[in-house]
Amino acid sequence: MAVKVHSKEVKKATRDLLLKRGVAVSDIAKIVYEMQAPYNDNLDMEACIESVEAVLDKREVQHALLVGIELDMLAEKKMLSEPLQQIVESDEGLFGCDETLALGSVLGYGSIAVTTFGYLDKEKIGIIGTLDSKAGDRVNTFLDDLICGIAASASSRLAHRMRDLEEKEPSETEQAG
Numbered sequence: 001m002a003v004k005v006h007s008k009e010v011k012k013a014t015r016d017l018l019l020k021r022g023v024a025v026s027d028i029a030k031i032v033y034e035m036q037a038p039y040n041d042n043l044d045m046e047a048c049i050e051s052v053e054a055v056l057d058k059r060e061v062q063h064a065l066l067v068g069i070e071l072d073m074l075a076e077k078k079m080l081s082e083p084l085q086q087i088v089e090s091d092e093g094l095f096g097c098d099e100t101l102a103l104g105s106v107l108g109y110g111s112i113a114v115t116t117f118g119y120l121d122k123e124k125i126g127i128i129g130t131l132d133s134k135a136g137d138r139v140n141t142f143l144d145d146l147i148c149g150i151a152a153s154a155s156s157r158l159a160h161r162m163r164d165l166e167e168k169e170p171s172e173t174e175q176a177g
Contacts, residue, residue: 013063013066014056021069021140021143022127022131025049028052028127028154029045030050031151032151035151036155036162040162046115051154051157054157058108061149061150064101067101068145069143071144072088072140076138089139091140098144102159103149105149109156112131112155113156116155128148130172131144
């Protein structure tokens, strides 16, 4: 019988890999803030960080990160078979597996997440642009899209939570009555 990997191990491995690859939760939260601030005057970074943390706690997101980052690191070491090695290493434009992996975890967060993912993938805001720059020896073919997915999901989660909070606040009529 196969031994199951405990969720705590998966979570720790994911967080460690993100830091190793130069991505902090605050980097992703800054993107979430930029996406949601125009719609919420009371938004603060704490809420954005909390939303990113909640998305990172999802097992499906953790698994996608582990797979994608592993493929990026194998490409850096030139350990993938050709032609996949060259495709991943160069982040070939028609290679959609990186977006597909990231988009899979976004789908659970609704249409706001899906449209935000597309926007972030195109505009390369914040750390996403840094990861996509292809500067240095790092391959981030999968990681930049995965960060788009996390930021998009956290943005959508936050938008829905803000609406829920608005609807829970008593209306002016209820307060006056």
